[in-house]
Amino acid sequence: MKRRRLLANLAAIVGGVALFAAFPPFGIWPLAVVGIALFVGALESRSWFGSFWIGMLFGFSFFLPLFEWTRIASGVVIAQVALAFAESLYIGFMAIAWQGLMRGSIGSHVAVRAVTLPVVWVAFEQLRSSWPFGGMPWGTVGFSQVSSPLVRLAPWGSEMLVGFFVVVIAVLLQSGARVVAERRLGTAIIAVTCGGALLWAPMFLPLASRADRYIAVGLVQGIIPDETTLAPEQSRALTVTENLVSATENLTGEPDVVFWPESASDRDPREDADARALIEQSSEELGVPLVLGTQRYPGDNRYNEYAVWMPDGTISDLYAKQHPVPFGEYMPYKDFFRSFTDAVDLVSIDMLAGNEPAVLNVPLDDGSLRIATPICFEISYSQIVAEAVRGGAELIVVPTNNASFGESAESRQQFDMTRFRAIEHGRTAIQISTVGVSGVVEPNGVVRDKTEPWTEDARTVRVGLRSEMTFAAQHSAYLLIGTYVAGAILSLVGIGQLIRYRAPWRKEGTP
Numbered sequence: 001m002k003r004r005r006l007l008a009n010l011a012a013i014v015g016g017v018a019l020f021a022a023f024p025p026f027g028i029w030p031l032a033v034v035g036i037a038l039f040v041g042a043l044e045s046r047s048w049f050g051s052f053w054i055g056m057l058f059g060f061s062f063f064l065p066l067f068e069w070t071r072i073a074s075g076v077v078i079a080q081v082a083l084a085f086a087e088s089l090y091i092g093f094m095a096i097a098w099q100g101l102m103r104g105s106i107g108s109h110v111a112v113r114a115v116t117l118p119v120v121w122v123a124f125e126q127l128r129s130s131w132p133f134g135g136m137p138w139g140t141v142g143f144s145q146v147s148s149p150l151v152r153l154a155p156w157g158s159e160m161l162v163g164f165f166v167v168v169i170a171v172l173l174q175s176g177a178r179v180v181a182e183r184r185l186g187t188a189i190i191a192v193t194c195g196g197a198l199l200w201a202p203m204f205l206p207l208a209s210r211a212d213r214y215i216a217v218g219l220v221q222g223i224i225p226d227e228t229t230l231a232p233e234q235s236r237a238l239t240v241t242e243n244l245v246s247a248t249e250n251l252t253g254e255p256d257v258v259f260w261p262e263s264a265s266d267r268d269p270r271e272d273a274d275a276r277a278l279i280e281q282s283s284e285e286l287g288v289p290l291v292l293g294t295q296r297y298p299g300d301n302r303y304n305e306y307a308v309w310m311p312d313g314t315i316s317d318l319y320a321k322q323h324p325v326p327f328g329e330y331m332p333y334k335d336f337f338r339s340f341t342d343a344v345d346l347v348s349i350d351m352l353a354g355n356e357p358a359v360l361n362v363p364l365d366d367g368s369l370r371i372a373t374p375i376c377f378e379i380s381y382s383q384i385v386a387e388a389v390r391g392g393a394e395l396i397v398v399p400t401n402n403a404s405f406g407e408s409a410e411s412r413q414q415f416d417m418t419r420f421r422a423i424e425h426g427r428t429a430i431q432i433s434t435v436g437v438s439g440v441v442e443p444n445g446v447v448r449d450k451t452e453p454w455t456e457d458a459r460t461v462r463v464g465l466r467s468e469m470t471f472a473a474q475h476s477a478y479l480l481i482g483t484y485v486a487g488a489i490l491s492l493v494g495i496g497q498l499i500r501y502r503a504p505w506r507k508e509g510t511p
Contacts, residue, residue, distance in 0.1 A: 005050075011042035012054045016061025022144035023066060024412035029148045032141055033199075035062070036170035040117070041177070046099055048498065055095030059088030066139050069410035073328065083327075087128060087136060094124040100494030103501035110175040110191050116490050118167035122160045123487020126480060129381070133326035137380040138413070141166050146419045146445060152202040154424035155470035158382045160483050165202075169195040208426030208443030211464025212394070215369065218255035218286070219430065219449070220248050221438045221457040222264070224403040237266035240434065241278045243456065244292075248282045253460035256364050258286055261434045262293035262304070262376055262399040269294060270315075283311050289362050293375070293399045296320075301352045304329070306373045306399050308362050317361045320354025321375040323384060358388045369394065369465070372427070376400040379417045379431075382424075386476035389425045394465035396421055396429040402453075403435050411437045411453060419445050426470050428463045 015038030022032035039058045043051055063084035071080035101107060101116045121141075129137035142159030145151045145166060153161045172195035176188040222244035225236060244260050251258070267275035275294075283290045289308050296303040307318040324330050330350035358378060362369040372388030372395070379385065379398045388396075398418050402411040415437045422429035422441040429441045439450035440461050451457045472479065 008042040008044075008046070008050075008054060009057060011038045012057040013061045015039040015042065016058040016063075017065070019058075019062045019141070019144075020065045022141075023139070023409070024416060025409040027144075027147070027412075027416070029145050032144045032166050033170045033173065036121075036141075036167055037174040037177075040098075040102075040171055040174040043095060043099055043102065044178070046095075048096055048099070051095040051099040052092040055092035055098075056088050058095075059091030060084055062091075063087045063139060066413075069405040069408035072406040072408050073404040079327070083136070087139065090124050090128040094120060094491075096498065097491040097494035100496065100498030100501075101490065103497045106493070106497060110172070110179070110187060113175060114168050114171045114191075114194075116493075117171050118164045119483075119486050120490050120494065121167045122164050123483050123491070125163060126160065126483055126487075133332060134323055134381075137382075138377075140380070143380075143413075143417050143420050146416045146423070149200050149203045151420065151423055151445060152205040152207065154420060155207070155426060155472050156205075157479055158386075158424055158472045158476060159420065160382075160479055161472075165198060169199055172198075207423065207445075208466060209468055211428075211466055213465050214462055215256045215364070215465060216253060216460050216462050217430065218248070218251045218253075218258035218288075218460050219432055219438060219440075219458070220244055220251065220258060220260050221432065221436060221451050221455070222247050222261070222434060223454065223456045224435050235267075235274075238274055238278070241265045241267070241275055245278050245282050247456045247458045248286070250458045251286075251460055255286070255288060255460045257289045257291060257362055257369060258282075259397055259399070259430065259432045260290065260292035261401060261432045261438075262306070263295070263401040263403075263434060264292040264399075265294045267294075268296050269309075270296070276313075279309055280313055283309050283313070287311050289316070289364070291360065291362060291371075291373075291397070291399075293401070297349070298352075300349065302349050303352055303354060304375060305354075306360065306375055308360055310363070316363055319356060319358055319360050319373050319375075321351070321378065322354045322356070322358065323378050323381060324351040324353055325377050357391050358384055359391045359393055372396045374398055376414070379414060379421060383476055383480065385421050385425065386473045389427065389469060389473040392467070394427070394467055395463065396425065396427045398429065398431040399433075400431060401434045402437075407453075411435075415439065415450075419447065424470065425473050426468060427466055430463070 015035040018031040019035030021028050042054050067080050067083050071077050097120050106112050129135040140159050142162035145162050150162050150165050172191045176191035180188045225239045265275045269276040269279050291308050293306050304321040305318050308316045310316050331347040358374045360371050360373050370392045372393035374384050418429045418431040419441045423445045426443045432438050436451050436453035440448050449461050
């Protein structure tokens with residue numbers, strides 16, 4: 001019995017690490033299936049507490065390395081550990097529901113397992129992506145599949161449908177291995193064959209249609225200066241803007257619009273004469289709209305905005321980030337958390353949330369351009385992007401500032417989310433960063449004009465604009481509601497099953 005528990009714990013840890021390796025920096029997408037299959041196997045015949053423990057082991061082994069960038073940004077290990085632990089709790093509680101669904105008449109049928117377990121997985125993913133403090137979608141399994149055939153399901157069901165199929169395949173493979181041990185070779189062959197078929201079948205699904213029209217866009221990636229190299233009288237924020245002005249001078253071609261990243265000017269150019277002069281210098285020389293990230297400081301707070309700066313010095317439209325990152329861009333319950341660490345004071349000015357959709361109108365010489373502009377982490381929230389696309393966005397632009405995350409995989413993980421949204425919504429998507437990764441993604445997921453991290457870069461790219469909406473964009477709210485309802489029902493069924501068919505180890509009180 002002890003050996004069995006040890007093997008289950010080991011399978012959970014290896015499974016979590018395998019799932020992590022499906023994401024950047026490794027990006028080996030089949031390992032998502034392998035990792036979840038190991039997790040399912042580790043849960044066989046566990047108790048209530050044993051299931052929770054296995055879920056926590058699996059989750060922590062996955063989230064801890066995934067969130068390396070939180071330690072780099074905050075400078076304290078506790079931030080990485082706390083976030084990984086909090087996210088692992090969802091996996092732990094989900095494992096209890098899964099344990100019930102793996103029991104009795106429901107759990108004895110491979111096909112039933114292969115449908116019920118994925119529904120609960122996706123529901124718990126969406127729950128942790130929305131609660132508390134707006135949730136944390138980072139590590140959603142669907143985002144690991146941007147190079148997989150399964151990503152072609154994204155236009156039909158967003159990350160929920162893609163993640164569902166990843167777990168379906170994992171359950172089928174694990175079930176095949178389990179019934180082999182029971183000498184049910186026929187069932188094993190059917191399960192593995194169905195898993196393989198489901199993996200490759202989406203290859204036949206069509207992706208986005210031909211573009212309605214094309215425009216030329218300028219992309220400028222500046223560079224963040226090392227503060228230790230600045231003279232005492234130099235402003236780091238102003239130097240960032242100066243670097244973007246300098247890089248913009250290297251643009252070739254004739255862009256219709258130019259994009260700068262998030263935090264292109266952390267000084268508000270509406271109030272700061274030096275910042276305004278720099279932006280006007282570039283805008284006047286370009287003679288086209290310049291769309292840039294800036295900050296606005298009402299009282300003791302701030303807004304993170306993306307603004308359309310016109311050559312005449314006016315701002316024709318702007319969007320304020322509607323989903324600030326808790327503990328990064330604002331600090332909830334600051335007094336409470338200060339009792340654990342003074343790192344809370346690293347967030348000196350809390351960011352306020354905007355209340356308008358992530359859409360900007362950009363006037364062009366031959367009409368106008370309507371773009372979706374989820375800022376930085378907002379690209380991970382499906383409802384924010386879908387709302388913008390339903391609002392008429394023809395192009396997705398993701399301004400971001402990855403400077404705080406050093407050489408971690410954060411920017412590459414985010415870029416995969418940008419790729420996912422391009423495929424999901426049938427739109428060309430552009431990620432434009434202060435330090436990289438910046439790049440252009442076609443609606444079929446093909447990446448072009450990708451920059452290297454921590455390099456100054458400026459280029460003009462011809463991109464297609466599209467207006468046709470995918471099923472996922474049109475019905476995102478209903479897909480989410482359906483996921484929650486089905487997940488809640490099956491979770492209750494699982495708990496009922498767990499009560500009825502009790503685990504043989506329940507009296508031991510150990511995992």
